[in-house]
Every structure is written in C-alpha cells, then in structure tokens.
Amino acid sequence: MGDFKHRIALAALAGTLLLSGCSADAGEDPQPAADTAPAQETTAPAEAAGPMPVAYETRALDGNPVNDQAYIAGTFFWGLVSNSYGLSGQWTTDGNDPAHIAQLWKNYFSDSLVEKLEAAEPGSDLTGVANWALLAVAPNDSSDPVKASASCKPGMANCWFLSNKDGRMSTVDNQIYAEAPAAGPNQFLSSYDVVLPVSLTEQDNAEGYMSAVLKLNLTFVPNPTPDDGRAPYLIDSVNNELVDAKTDLLSNRPDLVFSDTR
Numbered sequence: 001m002g003d004f005k006h007r008i009a010l011a012a013l014a015g016t017l018l019l020s021g022c023s024a025d026a027g028e029d030p031q032p033a034a035d036t037a038p039a040q041e042t043t044a045p046a047e048a049a050g051p052m053p054v055a056y057e058t059r060a061l062d063g064n065p066v067n068d069q070a071y072i073a074g075t076f077f078w079g080l081v082s083n084s085y086g087l088s089g090q091w092t093t094d095g096n097d098p099a100h101i102a103q104l105w106k107n108y109f110s111d112s113l114v115e116k117l118e119a120a121e122p123g124s125d126l127t128g129v130a131n132w133a134l135l136a137v138a139p140n141d142s143s144d145p146v147k148a149s150a151s152c153k154p155g156m157a158n159c160w161f162l163s164n165k166d167g168r169m170s171t172v173d174n175q176i177y178a179e180a181p182a183a184g185p186n187q188f189l190s191s192y193d194v195v196l197p198v199s200l201t202e203q204d205n206a207e208g209y210m211s212a213v214l215k216l217n218l219t220f221v222p223n224p225t226p227d228d229g230r231a232p233y234l235i236d237s238v239n240n241e242l243v244d245a246k247t248d249l250l251s252n253r254p255d256l257v258f259s260d261t262r
Contacts, residue, residue, distance in 0.1 A: 049094040051085035056107040056231045065186065065233065069220045072231045073188040076108050077216060080135060081173045081194050082160040082262055089139030089148040090155075097122045101134050110221050110234040132214070132240035140199055146247055149197035149207055151258045161195050161209065161256045172256065176213070186220045186233075197258055200247060209253060212245035 057075050061068040085091055085104055094100055102109060102117035109117075116129050126133070138144040140152075152159035163172045176191040183189045192214045200208040217239040223232050250256060 050097075050100045051083075051090070051104040053106045054079045054083065054104060054108065056229065061232060065220075069186065069188055069218075069233050072108070072220070072233055072235075073190070073216060073218055076105075076218070076235065077192060077214075078173075078262065079108075080133075081192075081196065081214070082158040083135070084152055084154060084156040084159045084260075086134045086136030087148060087159040087196060088152045088154045088156065089137055089142065091134060091136045092138050092142075093154075095122050096136075098124055098126060098130070101130060105133065105235070107230045108235050110236040111224075112221075113234075113236055113238075128237075128239060130238045132242050133238040135196060135242075137198060143201060145201050146198050146208075146210065147201060149199050149258070150205075151207070152197055156260045158260050158262050159197055160259060160262065161197060162259050163255045164257050165255055169257070186236075188216060188218045188220070191215045195253075195256065197250075198247060200249065203249060207250040208247050209250055209256060210245060210247045213243050215241040215243065217241070 056072075059071065061071065083104070085100075091097075091100060098117040098120040102114040106114060113130065117126070120126060120129075138147040140148040140150050142148075149159065161172050162169045172193070172195045174193050176193060178191070181189055194212055194214045196210045196212075198208050198210050200206050218235050219237045220233040221236045223230055223234050226232060
C-alpha cells in the first residue's frame with residue numbers, strides 16, 4: 001500500500017496521527033418551579049475526561065545519570081507505543097487536549113513541561129515542546145482513512161502487537177542498533193522500529209497495521225521531590241520524530257498478534 005504520509009495528514013500536535021475532535025452541547029439545567037424554593041444541589045460532579053496516568057515502573061538505579069535516564073526513556077517508549085488512550089481514539093474523543101497528555105505522563109514529565117501542556121489550548125502546535133509525546137488516531141467509527149483498530153478499546157491496559165514465529169512470541173517494537181547522533185548532557189537519543197494496530201477505512205474498514213521509525217529525543221531534569229512516585233529524572237522536553245510511516249493490511253502480516261497485555 002502507499003506511503004502513509006500521502007494517505008493522511010501527519011500533524012505535529014503532540015505527535016498525533018490524526019486529529020478529529022468531537023463535542024457535545026451540555027444540556028440545560030432544569031429550572032425550579034416559580035412557587036418552590038430551589039432544591040439543594042445533590043448531583044455528583046461528572047467524571048472528568050482524560051486518561052489514567054502511566055505509572056512509573058520503579059527499579060533500583062545505579063546512580064549513573066546516563067544509565068538511569070536510558071532506563072526511564074525505555075519505560076516511556078514502551079508506554080508510548082502501547083498506550084490505549086491514544087491508539088483507541090479516546091484522546092480524540094476527549095477533544096485533543098494537551099492537558100490530557102500532561103495527565104497521562106504526570107509521573108514522567110517535569111513540572112515545567114506539565115505546566116506548558118496544561119496551558120496549551122486544544123489544537124495547539126506543540127512542536128519543540130512535546131512532539132510525538134502521544135501516538136493517537138481517530139476513533140474506530142471515524143471516516144478518516146486510518147483510525148483505531150477495532151481490537152483496541154478505550155481503557156485497555158495496552159494496545160500493541162506481538163509477533164508469533166513458529167510458536168515463539170516476541171516484540172515487534174524494537175530498538176535500532178545503529179550509529180546515532182551523540183546525545184548532550186541529560187539527553188536521550190535512540191531510534192525504534194514500531195508497528196501499531198489500526199483500521200483502514202478505504203479497505204472496507206479492514207484491520208491493518210502501521211509501521212514506522214520512531215526517533216526518541218528527550219531531555220531530562222532531576223526530580224526535585226524524590227520518592228513521590230515519579231521518575232527520579234523527569235522528561236523536560238519531547239522532540240520525537242515519526243518517519244517512514246506506512247500502512248498495510250493485517251492479513252499481509254500473519255505473524256502479528258494483537259495483545260492488550262505486555
């Protein structure tokens with residue numbers, strides 16, 4: 001199938017694959033009868049939209065900032081490529097709000113980065129601040145050419161593929177071991193092959209996959225409040241790139257097996 005970049009418009013906003021919001025007008029509050037006193041408000045507040053924060057997976061670190069930051073970057077990567085909040089289309093349904101990206105990564109992002117995202121308006125260009133900090137597609141019922149896989153549901157722990165080769169399961173999202181630009185102080189640079197579950201509208205809504213190279217470019221600052229449940233080094237900027245993106249029918253990759261766990 002064709003080059004992914006020519007099939008849909010790649011947006012810089014938070015690294016989204018598609019941007020299509022939906023909104024609904026809130027119903028009017030019922031008015032009390034003219035001859036009665038207004039009743040005391042007893043309705044529970046509506047549950048706020050947004051994701052559950054990704055938990056930081058703690059481990060004993062060795063005290064070397066380069067190694068510790070590499071571990072944190074790795075756990076961030078695995079959460080990024082498998083998180084159902086973006087890949088199910090739920091972020092789009094919730095209004096493409098950068099504050100929800102801050103909410104998702106509150107255990108990984110610095111206070112400064114969280115503040116920038118919370119201050120940004122829905123639809124803001126986040127290039128240079130949090131580029132490709134979320135991999136998101138339109139919901140499965142969208143008419144967009146590439147959208148959420150029917151298998152990926154909001155609230156799932158994960159949405160990703162495993163590869164079944166001769167009965168042996170392995171990951172398909174893997175680091176590319178090739179020469180990379182030298183990272184600066186408190187910076188992590190690396191590239192990964194990724195394969196994401198999608199549905200293809202132009203192929204009668206058939207299940208498909210998107211393959212691409214995700215280039216991580218993260219900077220870190222020390223966590224000013226250690227042992228607060230967040231990572232010991234916090235991501236202060238996200239300048240990721242998603243390149244060489246293409247889509248194809250899932251039937252052309254019989255080894256790929258959808259999984260909601262990892």
